Amino acid sequence: MIRMSLPVVALLACTANQPVDKGTDTATEVAIGPCSAYMGASGLGTTWEYEHWSEYDSTSFGSMVAEVTEYDEVAGRLVVTESGDIPIPPSLVPTEGPLTGIWTYDYRCRATGVFLREVHYQATYGTGYWSRTTYDPEIMHVPNNPTVGDSWTATVTVTGEQDGDPMTLEQDVRLDVLGQAEKTVPAGTYDTFEVVHTLSAVDGVTSDVDPTTTWFAEDVGAVKKEVSELVSVTP
Numbered sequence: 362m363i364r365m366s367l368p369v370v371a372l373l374a375c376t377a378n379q380p381v382d383k384g385t386d387t388a389t390e391v392a393i394g395p396c397s398a399y400m401g402a403s404g405l406g407t408t409w410e411y412e413h414w415s416e417y418d419s420t421s422f423g424s425m426v427a428e429v430t431e432y433d434e435v436a437g438r439l440v441v442t443e444s445g446d447i448p449i450p451p452s453l454v455p456t457e458g459p460l461t462g463i464w465t466y467d468y469r470c471r472a473t474g475v476f477l478r479e480v481h482y483q484a485t486y487g488t489g490y491w492s493r494t495t496y497d498p499e500i501m502h503v504p505n506n507p508t509v510g511d512s513w514t515a516t517v518t519v520t521g522e523q524d525g526d527p528m529t530l531e532q533d534v535r536l537d538v539l540g541q542a543e544k545t546v547p548a549g550t551y552d553t554f555e556v557v558h559t560l561s562a563v564d565g566v567t568s569d570v571d572p573t574t575t576w577f578a579e580d581v582g583a584v585k586k587e588v589s590e591l592v593s594v595t596p
């Protein structure tokens with residue numbers, strides 16, 4: 362099974378919300394706030410490099426570089442662009458070469474956390490498959506002040522295009538802060554919060570998606586994302 366962290370290609374609109382962080386948050390909040398220290402984005406040009414590893418052995422699946430390409434503190438807008446290899450086993454790589462792509466994540470920094478608004482994906486192999494996914498409302502990516510036991514839920518309407526074909530679907534999305542742990546990755550050892558995103562079908566037709574786990578460190582951002590580990594970060 363290939364696992365990709367939620368802000369990578371989650372196919373995810375809002376009818377009901379439940380609070381996070383002692384009831385101060387709702388999925389429809391519009392208040393602008395500073396970007397969470399757990400996002401790790403200190404400003405334009407902040408860069409993270411990740412290595413993809415097999416879940417079963419020490420095989421590397423390639424690497425990925427993420428960079429803050431737009432940062433508007435007044436509007437609370439943060440755009441992160443990732444480019445590199447798709448983390449799949451070498452045995453599944455097609456004969457035309459490695460599967461690579463560019464992902465653009467459009468975030469909003471709110472009073473209680475960083476929320477994901479839109480994802481655009483462009484394959485840089487084969488025929489150049491592309492997709493654009495918009496979340497209504499925005500979905501929480503990471504809380505500003507994570508506390509073990511925090512949770513956030515909503516029913517999300519997802520609209521977008523895949524190679525020009527329109528799509529619309531509904532999914533339930535849930536974020537849980539499950540715990541704290543010290544994580545050692547190539548970039549170093551960090552105190553982290555374990556954050557799990559879970560997607561499930563609403564209409565009984567859409568396939569469920571396995572939960573994805575990300576470990577966030579203060580002032581650094583994501584240090585481990587399922588099969589990816591932080592190699593370096595440049596503020």
